[in-house]
Every structure is written in C-alpha cells, then in structure tokens.
Amino acid sequence: MFVKYLVVFTGMLLGLTSVQTTAEQLNSSNLMVQHAKIREFLPAAASTAAYFSLMNHSEQTRILTKATISNIGRVEIHEHIHNDGMMRMQKRNELTISPHQTISFQPGGYHLMAFEPHKALTRGERLTLTLYFANGEQLESPITVVSLQEEMTKQGDSHSEHKHH
Numbered sequence: 001m002f003v004k005y006l007v008v009f010t011g012m013l014l015g016l017t018s019v020q021t022t023a024e025q026l027n028s029s030n031l032m033v034q035h036a037k038i039r040e041f042l043p044a045a046a047s048t049a050a051y052f053s054l055m056n057h058s059e060q061t062r063i064l065t066k067a068t069i070s071n072i073g074r075v076e077i078h079e080h081i082h083n084d085g086m087m088r089m090q091k092r093n094e095l096t097i098s099p100h101q102t103i104s105f106q107p108g109g110y111h112l113m114a115f116e117p118h119k120a121l122t123r124g125e126r127l128t129l130t131l132y133f134a135n136g137e138q139l140e141s142p143i144t145v146v147s148l149q150e151e152m153t154k155q156g157d158s159h160s161e162h163k164h165h
C-alpha cells in the first residue's frame, strides 16, 4: 500500500520536473535573462534599482511591457537620459528588443526601479523576476539581493570583461 503510493508520488514529481525543464529550454532558446540582481534598500530609501542582461536569441522583435519582482509592490522600467547636461531618470512603458540583441540593464542606463517592498530584503536572498512581453510571453528568472558595494564590485568586473567593445 505504502509502496504503491510512493511510486505514484515519485511519478508525479518526475512529471512536474520534465514539464519545468521543457519550459526552461524553450525560454533559453529565444529569450534569456542573466546576472539579475537587485540592490537592497538603503535606510529610509523609497526605491532601489535592479539590473540584468536580457538577450533575444529569436528572429522576432520582442517588446518588454512590464516587470515584476516577488515581494516588491511596484516595479517600473526606467532609463537614464541626458537633458541639458543633466542626467535624469525616465519611466518607459515599453522597450523594444531586436532579433539577436542584448539589452544591459545597468547603472546609468536602463534599469528597473523597485518600490514598496512587502518585507525587508536580505542580502543574498533570491527573489523571482518576471518579465512580460507584448506577445503574451513571460520570462522568469531568479534575482539576487546584493549590497551597493557588491553590486559596484561586480560592475567593475563586468566592465573589464567588455573592454574589447
């Protein structure tokens, strides 16, 4: 009796796992998120920033329309623009990604702005980033909570990696 139950249960687990793997493979074949991180909120700060790389490996243009992060009440897509010699942030309602383009969300460029955390973020904690596209597609990725210092160190590393650009 118990063995029978165990076999059925294991079968269910295997079934779930294979479905999940298929979904990941489908996503990685066309849209991909890498290096997703969110800065912890500084004391008394109303917002913080999140960064990642978004790759479109498909032949179709995709339009990013929305992003959400678990435990965060509100997320906006932002860009930095130069205006009269001043750098300022501007909200984007959508962002177009051409076939085979990679968009880096990084300090001074595109970024996600996170507001209204449901609870305090802990350094090293992994949340879930979900990106929504105009064609109805959704892409999920783990996103790691980092300190401002860690984030700047990693930024320095990735900068030197891309010196050849």
Ligand SMILES: [Cu+2]
Pocket: 078, 079, 089, 090, 111, 112, 113
């Ligand atoms: Cu911003």
